[in-house]
Amino acid sequence: MRSTLYAVLWCALVAAAQCSFQKKCSKLARELQVKNATVWFSEFVAAGTNLSFPDTDPSCGQASLVVNVDFCRVAVYVATSSRSGISMEAWLPSDWTGRFLSTGNGGLNGCLSYDDMAYAVELGFSTVGANNGHNGTSGAPFLNNPDVVEDFAWRSVHTNTVVGKQISQAFYHRKHKKSYYLGCSTGGRQGFKSAQSFPEDFDGIVAGAPALDFNNLNSWSGHFYGLTGPVGSPTYLTPEQWNAVHADILAQCDGLDGYVDGILEDPEICQYRPENLICPPGASDTSANSSTCITGTQAGTVRAMFSDLHGSGGALVYPRMQPGSELLGTPYIYYAGTPFSYSADWFRYAVYNDPEWDPATLGPDDYAFSDALNPSDIRTFSGDLSAFRSRGAKILHYHGQMDQIITSAISPRYYDLVARTMGLPSSALDDFYRFFRISGMGHCTGGPGAASIGQGRAAAASLDPDQNVLTALVRWVEKDEAPDTILGTAFSGDGEVVFRRRHCRYPLRNRYTGEGDPQDPDSWECIL
Ligand SMILES: *[C@@H]1O[C@H](CO)[C@@H](O)[C@H](O)[C@H]1NC(C)=O
Ligand SMILES: *[C@@H]1O[C@H](CO)[C@@H](O)[C@H](O)[C@H]1NC(C)=O
Ligand SMILES: *[C@@H]1O[C@H](CO)[C@@H](O)[C@H](O)[C@H]1NC(C)=O
Ligand SMILES: *[C@@H]1O[C@H](CO)[C@@H](O)[C@H](O)[C@H]1NC(C)=O
Numbered sequence: 200m201r202s203t204l205y206a207v208l209w210c211a212l213v214a215a216a217q218c219s220f221q222k223k224c225s226k227l228a229r230e231l232q233v234k235n236a237t238v239w240f241s242e243f244v245a246a247g248t249n250l251s252f253p254d255t256d257p258s259c260g261q262a263s264l265v266v267n268v269d270f271c272r273v274a275v276y277v278a279t280s281s282r283s284g285i286s287m288e289a290w291l292p293s294d295w296t297g298r299f300l301s302t303g304n305g306g307l308n309g310c311l312s313y314d315d316m317a318y319a320v321e322l323g324f325s326t327v328g329a330n331n332g333h334n335g336t337s338g339a340p341f342l343n344n345p346d347v348v349e350d351f352a353w354r355s356v357h358t359n360t361v362v363g364k365q366i367s368q369a370f371y372h373r374k375h376k377k378s379y380y381l382g383c384s385t386g387g388r389q390g391f392k393s394a395q396s397f398p399e400d401f402d403g404i405v406a407g408a409p410a411l412d413f414n415n416l417n418s419w420s421g422h423f424y425g426l427t428g429p430v431g432s433p434t435y436l437t438p439e440q441w442n443a444v445h446a447d448i449l450a451q452c453d454g455l456d457g458y459v460d461g462i463l464e465d466p467e468i469c470q471y472r473p474e475n476l477i478c479p480p481g482a483s484d485t486s487a488n489s490s491t492c493i494t495g496t497q498a499g500t501v502r503a504m505f506s507d508l509h510g511s512g513g514a515l516v517y518p519r520m521q522p523g524s525e526l527l528g529t530p531y532i533y534y535a536g537t538p539f540s541y542s543a544d545w546f547r548y549a550v551y552n553d554p555e556w557d558p559a560t561l562g563p564d565d566y567a568f569s570d571a572l573n574p575s576d577i578r579t580f581s582g583d584l585s586a587f588r589s590r591g592a593k594i595l596h597y598h599g600q601m602d603q604i605i606t607s608a609i610s611p612r613y614y615d616l617v618a619r620t621m622g623l624p625s626s627a628l629d630d631f632y633r634f635f636r637i638s639g640m641g642h643c644t645g646g647p648g649a650a651s652i653g654q655g656r657a658a659a660a661s662l663d664p665d666q667n668v669l670t671a672l673v674r675w676v677e678k679d680e681a682p683d684t685i686l687g688t689a690f691s692g693d694g695e696v697v698f699r700r701r702h703c704r705y706p707l708r709n710r711y712t713g714e715g716d717p718q719d720p721d722s723w724e725c726i727l
Pocket of ligand 1: 251264
């Protein structure tokens, strides 16, 4: 009783605006009418709340996070077919800029990107995220259900965006002014899928480390196990040997950009020769962990890892792993001597519908079969962005040059495909599509380079559009000021700024001028 009275007084006198926002939010669940949708709840979340996600699949690894603005949280289920649907949330800030933003997913998941949602809602976007049609990180829900695959391939992001815009409009009683997308990895692929197939959905897209040419990507990411064999095979290298390979790559290629700092500005120009590391006659046991030299057989493994993958007809399946990321991947991922789980799941549950399929048998016939099958047209490798371009939308593409999961070599390959398909040189592509190569960045984030470019909340060194891909995109869309470079920041483990460097847009590459402090961005230049 007393608390009700207090609430009434508080609403009347102290914080009327916030109070009416709260009321509007709690009413939304009852009033919202969306086709095929069930609204679970709408609840006010006060700035500083430590949100936890007890209903989220534990494999998503999202325990809790603190959001620093007031917002209305809405949770909805939308049926996408009689046997599939998406779980989505809309986060609607009290201090709304009039902008809408949709987030993407990662790997084969199944997990709302709550961190990206927190980032965007704090910046005043009405923000949505969805579970991509299934829960958790495993591909098992694809088994014998092409509708769940369809959600994963394109329908979750598109539905989430269409429904999210409706929810935003119902809540604020006006339409959003501009619509944005932010995603990396699978999220980067989802961004390009939107640009290719749903050009009306977004005015601006940030697409990082995109999982382009998705069928072939899974063949490529699965093929490393065939190169290394299991741990202990003659073809397998120990983590210590990968250390030696990495050091040798730097010895051969680090100076190509004019400055030796452990970072290859342009790994494309590194043609690494592993035969340099072959043990001299009489060297001690080369399979021991302490070994820093390798056998001729192991040099064959290394050379194959850094070579393009071709199929049985000789056609390119996927471009090579870029040299330089070995330590970010060691002893994990492609160097671990174990099958790569995303690739194994994709073939088992989406391609063959056979949970017993053995990833050790992966070969050229599987590459050809899966690419021809192309479930739900997931490929995402169309070079035609003309519909996206003609409505004035913009795409900002970035890729870490030390990506240990999706080779950065796929990104220039796609950019060049767009150039050929649309018949446009970079001077014209620059009007709507810009691609930045981020040296020293791992997969979406991390790495020793100036890898904080605003691609996520933890990687936002600054909101200055010269230093932040998201605010740069907003400036580009709304003021037609396109980013020429992206100024990245490198942090030490304890959060100190180590250096900053400007990343160039493709096809330009970054080079130390040879003069001035190499830690100073002005000592570097973008050259052709
Ligand atoms: C948020 O709550 C979780 C428990 O649900 C706790 O582990 C975490 O430390 C809290 N975070 C902060 C910043 O207080
Ligand atoms: C996913 O989890 C949500 C709870 O977070 C649940 O409502 C939904 O039914 C689940 N979806 C599937 C496909 O299991
Ligand atoms: C509603 O669901 C049905 C299948 O259950 C589907 O055919 C239809 O396209 C959906 N409508 C919308 C607006 O998503
Ligand atoms: C090499 O290291 C692995 C773990 O990385 C360990 O299991 C193995 O026993 C080591 N072998 C030798 C010869 O030290």
